[in-house]
Amino acid sequence: MPRRRDLERPDGPPQVWGPPSGTPGDFNDPPRPSSEPFISPYHRDFGTPELVSLPRRRERWWLHVLLFLLTLATTTWMGTGFALNYRPSLLPPGADVLDLRGLLLGALSFSIPVLSILFAHEMGHYLACRYYGIDASPPYFIPFPSLAGTMGAFIRIREPFRDKRELFDVGIGGPIAGFVVALPVAAYGILHTKVNLLPPAAGTLVFHYPLAITALQKLLIGHTFSSLEVVEHPALVAGWFGLFVTAMNLLPIGQLDGGHVLYAVAGKRHRLFKWPFLGALAVMGLYFKGWWVLAVLLLIVGLKHPPLMDEDAPLDRGRLLVAAFAVFMFIVSFVPMPLELIEEPSGPRRPPPESSGTVVHELDLHRCPEHSRLDV
Numbered sequence: 001m002p003r004r005r006d007l008e009r010p011d012g013p014p015q016v017w018g019p020p021s022g023t024p025g026d027f028n029d030p031p032r033p034s035s036e037p038f039i040s041p042y043h044r045d046f047g048t049p050e051l052v053s054l055p056r057r058r059e060r061w062w063l064h065v066l067l068f069l070l071t072l073a074t075t076t077w078m079g080t081g082f083a084l085n086y087r088p089s090l091l092p093p094g095a096d097v098l099d100l101r102g103l104l105l106g107a108l109s110f111s112i113p114v115l116s117i118l119f120a121h122e123m124g125h126y127l128a129c130r131y132y133g134i135d136a137s138p139p140y141f142i143p144f145p146s147l148a149g150t151m152g153a154f155i156r157i158r159e160p161f162r163d164k165r166e167l168f169d170v171g172i173g174g175p176i177a178g179f180v181v182a183l184p185v186a187a188y189g190i191l192h193t194k195v196n197l198l199p200p201a202a203g204t205l206v207f208h209y210p211l212a213i214t215a216l217q218k219l220l221i222g223h224t225f226s227s228l229e230v231v232e233h234p235a236l237v238a239g240w241f242g243l244f245v246t247a248m249n250l251l252p253i254g255q256l257d258g259g260h261v262l263y264a265v266a267g268k269r270h271r272l273f274k275w276p277f278l279g280a281l282a283v284m285g286l287y288f289k290g291w292w293v294l295a296v297l298l299l300i301v302g303l304k305h306p307p308l309m310d311e312d313a314p315l316d317r318g319r320l321l322v323a324a325f326a327v328f329m330f331i332v333s334f335v336p337m338p339l340e341l342i343e344e345p346s347g348p349r350r351p352p353p354e355s356s357g358t359v360v361h362e363l364d365l366h367r368c369p370e371h372s373r374l375d376v
């Protein structure tokens with residue numbers, strides 16, 4: 001629970017914090033309007049919180065900046081792989097080897113969009129917390145020296161949510177903000193992605209696109225393509241990653257964003273969904289092992305959601321509509337098997353049907369050997 005160690009803060013201006021049913025005037029929180037005796041799940045599980053003098057934590061900004069810079073370094077480093085894969089269009093005229101500047105620009109066209117999407121996502125949560133005066137840390141970015149170069153980012157929320165409204169707004173703020181930034185990033189990537197007519201080599205990593213990317217393809221270039229038919233611009237990989245992160249966070253389990261939203265919408269009935277959704281994750285793990293990793297992490301962190309002080313008051317109609325939008329975002333961002341490793345090289349590639357049409361020019365068709373994929 002509300003992390004009692006957080007209540008013992010050494011410095012900063014004092015802040016008074018207490019139970020919502022406390023004596024009017026004694027607490028920062030407005031008194032609960034109802035006068036009947038009420039035992040909330042919060043009080044049942046943790047007892048009535050005592051009046052505490054609560055100095056606000058002094059943020060360790062240097063740590064947040066350091067983690068951000070480290071994550072910028074690891075995502076740019078991993079971005080060089082995507083840039084080399086996409087190499088021909090980054091080459092200066094007449095050159096056949098990518099110079100350092102071209103490589104760096106290509107890598108940054110992956111890392112900067114990825115960090116922008118993650119930053120927007122975390123700011124969505126953080127600003128919602130600030131709006132409600134909930135004590136929350138700035139984003140911690142997690143550098144990771146493989147795959148996308150990061151394991152995402154998170155903020156620490158140091159106070160319990162008082163009602164469903166706060167829980168919902170803080171929970172949904174991140175995915176909406178990340179989704180809104182991921183779409184134009186993916187659109188830019190789609191417009192700069194190139195056709196690849198060579199068969200994929202063994203060890204090639206293939207992206208399976210979510211509906212959002214397929215729909216953007218149709219909208220922007222008039223037809224769709226699969227990852228096997230193209231060499232993705234690094235920004236398309238970034239947009240794909242942003243949508244993947246959005247979908248993963250919207251899984252309605254535990255303390256993921258989707259878990260917060262489900263709790264806010266379903267109230268105490270959210271517990272009924274816990275095991276079925278975890279079971280679904282276990283089944284999906286048969287196709288993509290990453291879901292098992294996520295399931296284990298969720299089990300380690302704990303599936304139990306800290307109870308709200310008031311879980312009975314229903315959510316308003318406007319927020320229920322936003323919850324429907326969250327379901328929409330999940331559907332268009334989610335892919336059960338996001339990545340696939342090609343183990344056996346396939347035979348000669350069949351040209352994509354679009355190559356005979358006119359629209360393919362928008363994909364900047366080159367057929368030189370440099371377009372073969374590099375293994376990442």
Ligand SMILES: [Zn+2]
Pocket residue numbers: 121125174175249257
């Ligand atoms: Zn989130």
